[in-house]
Amino acid sequence: MSRSIALLICLVGGLTMLVSPFLPMATGWANDVTDWFNILAAMAFVLGGGSLLKVQLMRLSARGPGWGYSAVTLLAFAVTLWVGLGKVGVVADPSAPMVPWSGKPDDEGSAFWWIYLYVMTPITSTLFAVLAFYVASAAFRAFRAKNLEATLLLATAFVILLGRTFAGVVLTGWLPDWASGLRLENLAVTIMDVFNTAGNRAIIIGIALGVASTGIRLLLGLDRSYLGGDA
Amino acid sequence: MVLGADASFLNPDKVLLLVVLAATCVCIVGSMLAARAGSVPRIRRIAGLEAVEEAVGRATEMGRPILFVPGIQDMDNPMTVAGITVLSRVAGTAAQYDATLDVPVSRSLVMQAARESVQAAALQAGQPDWYDPERIRYITDEQFGYAAYAAGAMARDKPAACFYMGCFFAESLILAENGNAIGAIQIAGTAETAQLPFFVASCDYTLIGEEFFAASAYLSGAPDQLGTLRGQDIAKALIALALAAGVVMATFEAFSPATVTDSAVEVAP
Numbered sequence: 001m002s003r004s005i006a007l008l009i010c011l012v013g014g015l016t017m018l019v020s021p022f023l024p025m026a027t028g029w030a031n032d033v034t035d036w037f038n039i040l041a042a043m044a045f046v047l048g049g050g051s052l053l054k055v056q057l058m059r060l061s062a063r064g065p066g067w068g069y070s071a072v073t074l075l076a077f078a079v080t081l082w083v084g085l086g087k088v089g090v091v092a093d094p095s096a097p098m099v100p101w102s103g104k105p106d107d108e109g110s111a112f113w114w115i116y117l118y119v120m121t122p123i124t125s126t127l128f129a130v131l132a133f134y135v136a137s138a139a140f141r142a143f144r145a146k147n148l149e150a151t152l153l154l155a156t157a158f159v160i161l162l163g164r165t166f167a168g169v170v171l172t173g174w175l176p177d178w179a180s181g182l183r184l185e186n187l188a189v190t191i192m193d194v195f196n197t198a199g200n201r202a203i204i205i206g207i208a209l210g211v212a213s214t215g216i217r218l219l220l221g222l223d224r225s226y227l228g229g230d231a
Numbered sequence: 232m233v234l235g236a237d238a239s240f241l242n243p244d245k246v247l248l249l250v251v252l253a254a255t256c257v258c259i260v261g262s263m264l265a266a267r268a269g270s271v272p273r274i275r276r277i278a279g280l281e282a283v284e285e286a287v288g289r290a291t292e293m294g295r296p297i298l299f300v301p302g303i304q305d306m307d308n309p310m311t312v313a314g315i316t317v318l319s320r321v322a323g324t325a326a327q328y329d330a331t332l333d334v335p336v337s338r339s340l341v342m343q344a345a346r347e348s349v350q351a352a353a354l355q356a357g358q359p360d361w362y363d364p365e366r367i368r369y370i371t372d373e374q375f376g377y378a379a380y381a382a383g384a385m386a387r388d389k390p391a392a393c394f395y396m397g398c399f400f401a402e403s404l405i406l407a408e409n410g411n412a413i414g415a416i417q418i419a420g421t422a423e424t425a426q427l428p429f430f431v432a433s434c435d436y437t438l439i440g441e442e443f444f445a446a447s448a449y450l451s452g453a454p455d456q457l458g459t460l461r462g463q464d465i466a467k468a469l470i471a472l473a474l475a476a477g478v479v480m481a482t483f484e485a486f487s488p489a490t491v492t493d494s495a496v497e498v499a500p
Contacts, residue, residue, distance in 0.1 A: 022242050022249050037307055041340050048339030048369035055368050066387065120373075127375040131401060134408040135429075141411075142432035200424055203440045205470060207422040210444030211309045212255050213463045218312065222263070222456055223447050225319040225351075226312050226344055 007221045013037075014219045052077065083111035156191060163188025254469065259462030266458025274457060279418050279436035280449050286392035286416045287324045295391035296331035297321070300381060300406060302397020302421070303337045303374055306344055309444070310422050314397035315344050316447035317420065321394060322349040326356035334367040335384065337377040342369045378402035382409040395419040395434070396443070399426045407433035420446060 013033045020030030056070040056077075082088070087101050088111040096102035105112045145151040162168040168184030175183050181190070217223040241249070266272065290297045299321055301314040318334065325332040334349070336342045345367045353362040370380045382405055385393070393410040395403065396419070403419075403426040410417045411433045419430035420438030430437045438446060441463065448456035484490060 022245050023240065024242055025240070041305060041338070044339035044343055046339075048342055051339075051342060051365075051369040052371075055365060058365070069383075124373070124375045127379055127405070128401065131404060134404045138404060138408055138429060138432040203424050203427070205467065206441035207424075207444070209255065209463045209466050209470075210422070210441035212252070212466075213259050213459045214309055214313055214444045214447070216256060216259050216263075217448070217456060217459055220263075222453070222459070223316060223451070225316040225348055225447060225451075226306075227347060 003224070003227055006227050007224070010227075011219055011221075014215065018215070018219075049077075080112070080115060083115065088112070089114070159184060160188050160191060163191075255462075255466040258466040258469070259459050262460075262462030262465060263455045263458040266454045266461065270458075271454045272457055272461040274445075274449055274460060277438065277442055277445070277449055279420065279438045279442065280446055282416070282418055282436050283321055283394075283450070284324055286394075286418060287321065287328055287330055289416055290325075290391035291328040291330040293391045296333050296388055297325055297392045297394070298381070298385065298388075298390040298410075298415075299332060299334045299394045300397070301334065301336060301341055301345060302395075302399055303377055303402065304398040305338045306340045308398050310398040311338075311341060313444050313447060314420070315341070315348050317394070317396045317450070318345055319348040319352045320447075320450040322352035323356045326353040326358040326361045329358065329361060332366060333384065333388070333390065335370045335377070335381055336367065337370055337372055337374075339369055342367055374400065374402055375405075378405045381406055385409045385413055385415070389413050390415050393417045395421070395430065396438075396446075397421065399423055399430075404429040404433065410434075 013036075016026060016029045016033050020026040053074070056073050059070040060067050060074065084105050087103070087105050090101060090103040090105060090107055090110045090112075092098070092100050093102040093104075103110070106116065107113060139157070143150070143154045143157055145154050162171065163184040163186075168188065172183040172185075180186055214223070218226070262272075287297060299318055301318060302308070302311050304311050306312065306315075322332055332349070334345050336345060346364050349367060350362045350364075353359055370377050381402075384390075385406075386409065390410075390413070393406075393415045395406055395417070399406075399421050400423065403421070403423075407417060407419065407430055417434035418436045418438075419434040420443035421427065421430065422440050422443055424440070427437065427439055431439075445460050445463075448460050
C-alpha cells in the first residue's frame with residue numbers, strides 16, 4: 001500500500017514537472033511540486049543530522065581508530081548549530097531595529113558568517129587547489145602512448161596544452177597567414193570547437209534520451225529499485 | 232488558477248520540443264510494449280556492468296569493504312535516481328557474497344532512499360540480517376567536505392572496490408584518484424560530460440552518459456525495461472536522420488545561387 005502511494009506521488013509529481021514547460025497554466029503546479037520537494041528535503045535533513053550524530057557518537061564512545069576526528073566533527077557540529085540557531089552576533093535588520101534577532105543568521109558580522117568566511121571557505125579552497133595535483137597525476141597516467149588511440153590522445157593533449165599557453169604562439173607564430181590554421185593556438189580552437197563539440201553533443205543527445213527513457217520507466221513504475229524494488 | 236483572455240493553452244515557443252518529446256515517448260513506450268509481447272531486444276555487453284560481480288567478488292575474497300558513492304546531488308536529479316538503482320543491484324550481489332558495503336551520502340533524502348533500496352536488495356537476496364543501516368550514512372551537503380570524508384575513508388578502510396554512480400562535479404577526480412592510489416577496482420557512471428574524462432583516466436570502467444541510464448534496465452534483465460532501451464535507440468536513429476537532413480539542407484542553402492549572389496552583393500563596395 002505504502003509503495004503504491006509512493007508510486008502515485010511519483011507519477012503525479014513527474015507528470016506535473018513534465019507538462020509544466022508546455023502548459024503555461026501548469027507552471028504554478030510545478031512550483032508547488034518543487035516546494036513540496038524542498039519541504040521534504042528539509043525534514044529529511046533532521047534524519048541526516050541524526051545519522052551523523054549517531055555514527056560519530058558511536059565511534060567516539062567505542063574509542064575506535066580515528067575517534068579524535070569524531071570529536072572534532074561533533075564539536076564543529078554543535079558550535080555551528082548553536083551560532084546558527086542562536087543567531088549569535090546577528091545585527092538587527094533595519095526594518096525591525098528593536099528586534100535584535102531580526103537579521104539573517106548569515107548576515108555579514110554574524111558568527112555564522114565568520115565561521116563560513118574564515119573556516120569553511122579556506123578549507124574548501126585548499127581542497128579545490130589540491131585538484132591541480134590530481135589532474136597532473138591522472139594526466140600522466142592517461143597520456144602514456146601505449147597504443148594508437150592513446151598516442152592520438154597524447155598528441156591532441158599536447159596541441160591543446162601548447163595552444164592554450166604563450167608557448168604555442170612562440171613556437172608557431174612564424175607560420176605565414178595562409179597557413180595560420182596550423183598555428184597551435186588556432187589548432188587548439190579547431191579541436192575544441194569542432195571535434196570536442198561534436199563528441200560532446202553526441203554524448204548529450206544520448207544522455208537526453210537516457211533521461212527520457214529513465215523518466216518513463218519511473219513514471220510507469222517499471223523501475224522501482226529507488227523505492228526498494230518489488231519486495 | 233484563472234487564465235487571462237490572452238493566455239494560450241500551449242506555450243507556442245515549446246511546440247517543436249513537445250513534438251520531439253512526444254515522438255521519443257512513442258518510440259520508447261512502443262518498444263516497451265513490443266518487448267512485453269515477446270520481441271525482447273538483445274543488448275550489447277556493457278563491460279562496466281559486467282564487472283560489478285567481479286568487483287564485489289574481489290572485495291569479498293580480499294576481506295575488504297566496497298565503497299559506493301551515489302553522487303552529491305539530491306533525489307530530484309535523474310543521475311542520483313539512476314545511481315540508486317545501480318546501488319540496489321550492487322547491494323544484492325554484496326548481500327549474496329556477504330561483503331561489507333559502505334554508502335556515504337551527501338543528501339539526507341538520498342540516505343533514506345539508499346537505505347530502502349539496500350534493505351530490499353538484502354531481503355531479495357535472502358540475507359535480511361546483512362543489512363546494516365549505519366553503513367549508509369549522511370556525511371555533509373558540502374561538496375568538498377564530502378569529498379574529504381570519502382578520500383579519508385578510502386585511506387583508512389582501503390576498500391577493494393569503489394563505485395561512483397551519480398552526479399559529480401570537481402570532487403570526481405579527488406575520489407577517483409584516491410581510489411586509484413589504494414589499488415581498488417573502480418567503476419564509475421555519470422552523465423556529467425565535464426567529469427567523464429577524469430573518470431575515464433582514473434577508473435577501470437566508466438559508464439558514459441546513456442550507458443549509465445541504461446544500467447538499471449541492463450542489470451534487471453526485465454523485458455519491458457530492455458524494450459525501453461530499444462525505443463531509445465530508435466529515437467536516436469530518428470534524431471541522427473534529422474541531423475543529417477539538416478546538414479544537407481544547410482549545405483544546399485549555403486551553396487544555392489541566391490545565397491551566393493546575396494553574399495557577393497554584400498561584399499561588393
